[in-house]
Amino acid sequence: MEATIYKHDINFRVRNIANQKILLGNGEAFQLNETGYLIWESIDGTKDLKTILGIIMDSYESTEEVAKNDLINFINFLLEIKAIKEV
Template sequence: MKPTRDIFVQYRVINGVKYIMKNYKVFQLDEVGELIWDSLDGQTTLDEIAEKIAKLYKVDQSIILHDVAVFIKEMSQNELIEI
């Protein structure tokens, strides 16, 4: 699976806090959420995203993969990404 950001989602940084917005819904991104969001280019797989985060935070990739999958599911349900 290689998800990509929906082209109608807006990305803003306000007072150092990162937000994505679509259809009058606003979602705040934390540091990991921002890493995932930036990786959603339609070319990068979930495994590759999880590997990048696991290396950065020195955490087991299998744990991160589950968390990334949950995050992707939530973003898909809110129509923020295309799969």
């Protein structure tokens, strides 16, 4: 797991709409599951991916492999929609 640090793009925000966590930005909306929301909240411009992986592992009963896959897939998604950028 790399030590890359990301921060949110200023055009993206998470809102709680009808008890759902919705990522809004650039005219689009994406529903976040619990893990996605935890990762989003952990991306703060100071935590590296190793630290965020630890947060996931502490929050859920899952193997490191599953948590790592979830993290990498979600980070790639956020990069694809330009919701985060490397610090």
